[in-house]
Amino acid sequence: MSSWRRLVRLKGRALIGGKATGRLYVVPKAVSFYGELEDLNLKNSVLVVRRTRGSTVAPYVIYRMWHEGRAPEAIIIVEKAEPMVIAGAILAGIPLCDMLTGISVTQLIDLNDCVANVSSLKESRVCDITIAC
Amino acid sequence: MVKLDRIDEEFLKGRFGEAAAKAMEIIVTIAEALDAKQLIPIVSAHVSGISVSNIGEAGVLLIEELASGGGKVRVPAATVNPIGFDVYGLLPRTHEEWELQSRVIKALQEMGFRNILSCTPYDYGNRPTLGSHIAWAESSAVLYANSVLGAYTNREGGIVALAAALTGRIYEWGVHIKEERVPHVRLEISDSIDDELLGGLVGAFIGIHIEGIPLLKGSIAPDELLLRNLLAAAGAWGNHSLIYIPGVTPEYEKVRHSVTRSLSISKRDVLEVLDRVGGLTDEPDAIFIGCPHVHRNLVNRILEKIRECGGSRIPFYIATCGCIERQIVEQARKLNVMVLAGTCPVVSNLSRWGVKRLATNSMKAAFYLPRRHNVEVMLGNLHELVAAACSSKR
Numbered sequence: 001m002s003s004w005r006r007l008v009r010l011k012g013r014a015l016i017g018g019k020a021t022g023r024l025y026v027v028p029k030a031v032s033f034y035g036e037l038e039d040l041n042l043k044n045s046v047l048v049v050r051r052t053r054g055s056t057v058a059p060y061v062i063y064r065m066w067h068e069g070r071a072p073e074a075i076i077i078v079e080k081a082e083p084m085v086i087a088g089a090i091l092a093g094i095p096l097c098d099m100l101t102g103i104s105v106t107q108l109i110d111l112n113d114c115v116a117n118v119s120s121l122k123e124s125r126v127c128d129i130t131i132a133c
Numbered sequence: 134m135v136k137l138d139r140i141d142e143e144f145l146k147g148r149f150g151e152a153a154a155k156a157m158e159i160i161v162t163i164a165e166a167l168d169a170k171q172l173i174p175i176v177s178a179h180v181s182g183i184s185v186s187n188i189g190e191a192g193v194l195l196i197e198e199l200a201s202g203g204g205k206v207r208v209p210a211a212t213v214n215p216i217g218f219d220v221y222g223l224l225p226r227t228h229e230e231w232e233l234q235s236r237v238i239k240a241l242q243e244m245g246f247r248n249i250l251s252c253t254p255y256d257y258g259n260r261p262t263l264g265s266h267i268a269w270a271e272s273s274a275v276l277y278a279n280s281v282l283g284a285y286t287n288r289e290g291g292i293v294a295l296a297a298a299l300t301g302r303i304y305e306w307g308v309h310i311k312e313e314r315v316p317h318v319r320l321e322i323s324d325s326i327d328d329e330l331l332g333g334l335v336g337a338f339i340g341i342h343i344e345g346i347p348l349l350k351g352s353i354a355p356d357e358l359l360l361r362n363l364l365a366a367a368g369a370w371g372n373h374s375l376i377y378i379p380g381v382t383p384e385y386e387k388v389r390h391s392v393t394r395s396l397s398i399s400k401r402d403v404l405e406v407l408d409r410v411g412g413l414t415d416e417p418d419a420i421f422i423g424c425p426h427v428h429r430n431l432v433n434r435i436l437e438k439i440r441e442c443g444g445s446r447i448p449f450y451i452a453t454c455g456c457i458e459r460q461i462v463e464q465a466r467k468l469n470v471m472v473l474a475g476t477c478p479v480v481s482n483l484s485r486w487g488v489k490r491l492a493t494n495s496m497k498a499a500f501y502l503p504r505r506h507n508v509e510v511m512l513g514n515l516h517e518l519v520a521a522a523c524s525s526k527r
Binding site: 035051057060067068084086 | 159162163166167181182187188189190191192195270271272275287288289290291292293294304306307340368369370371372500501504505
């Protein structure tokens with residue numbers, strides 16, 4: 001029924017494999033899971049974060065969000081993922097990609113709330129993201 | 134591909150039990166994602182994320198699962214961070230909350246952790262030596278280990294440090310590799326940095342503005358409190374794990390010529406960070422120091438000063454190790470000073486203390502308290518805070 005105005009394809013590095021669909025929730029800056037993201041409900045969202053900072057409690061925050069049904073369907077770090085985010089994604093079984101190419105952070109903000117299909121392939125290490133607005 | 138030793142494979146196969154296998158699986162999966170070549174042995178672990186106010190029931194179940202699966206500490210030194218409440222019960226807590234928190238403590242104890250309940254493990258016997266490989270969580274302690282002790286650790290997630298403790302292994306990646314410890318940018322500070330609040334502001338400035346490993350140049354007072362505030366602030370406001378500090382970092386002289394990029398800043402630049410915190414002029418309704426935890430000696434020195442002026446006129450909170458003696462805590466209470474043993478406002482249920490405006494000397498606390506607890510933070514150095522505590526009784 002709906003007609004997409006725009007289709008954007010992005011590539012990144014696959015860290016934790018899996019497929020997911022959700023609306024983009026874009027955080028265009030450095031952010032700490034602990035204290036800055038922990039209270040959000042990101043179910044049915046694909047979380048896009050420029051890079052992470054702050055507390056090493058991050059894996060527990062991600063795991064707790066998953067346990068309470070509030071975790072994002074996939075996590076994408078625009079720059080390089082810190083090990084603690086990888087740990088959180090492992091515990092919660094969430095597909096994780098990083099090192100996004102072909103788009104600037106400013107352009108990403110424009111895609112907020114668009115629907116993203118994430119296909120993170122551990123074998124080839126390629127993460128394909130298709131975004132429809 | 135990660136090259137696994139025979140011992141790593143045996144862990145994965147469950148030779149050392151279910152929990153050890155799960156712990157190894159976590160480490161190997163991260164190692165694969167990071168393209169690490171191999172795992173290396175560690176001599177120390179420090180675990181964060183044990184406060185129930187942070188990890189919730191989900192985290193408690195996870196830690197209990199590792200304990201009931203036969204998880205045992207396999208490193209010479211393994212310590213844990215503060216919990217959500219003080220051990221002597223000064224802070225408000227429900228029976229259920231304390232029960233949940235006690236389950237975490239019990240599980241950690243069963244596995245062989247030393248429950249110091251402090252974010253400064255280096256003050257309590259977990260003080261790794263130069264060049265030793267370790268796995269620490271707690272961002273401020275990671276910076277202290279790399280920058281002051283010259284030990285090697287990445288900013289590990291709390292559960293990763295736990296997994297490393299149960300296996301004695303971590304991925305060879307990041308600052309475990311000598312070449313990855315080379316500084317990227319020289320940060321020249323034209324004014325002298327001489328108190329802990331200014332130190333914290335420099336740390337926050339680094340966290341916000343500096344990418345890569347910085348090498349500081351300038352006159353930075355060799356003061357332990359200043360150093361701890363600087364490092365803790367950088368770990369909260371940014372994601373650094375190593376900062377080269379003149380006269381402090383053991384490898385400073387060896388690497389100082391390898392920096393190519395340079396940046397000069399003044400006191401005015403770091404003071405701009407204060408604009409992000411705000412609320413400096415109003416009257417606080419409580420004072421807090423101890424982020425990172427202050428050592429027992431400093432607790433006693435502060436108590437001495439407050440005793441001299443006849444007690445603090447507003448509640449004065451000092452966070453320190455869970456090992457502080459009850460006697461000190463009880464004496465302090467008479468002076469309106471709450472010595473918080475084994476916790477701190479950041480990881481606690483601060484919103485229930487009835488504090489709205491908190492004065493502190495910690496730029497790390499200034500990052501988390503407004504974000505986690507909706508508390509307004511105002512800043513002063515230790516000297517100013519003690520003076521504020523004493524002022525109306527003079």
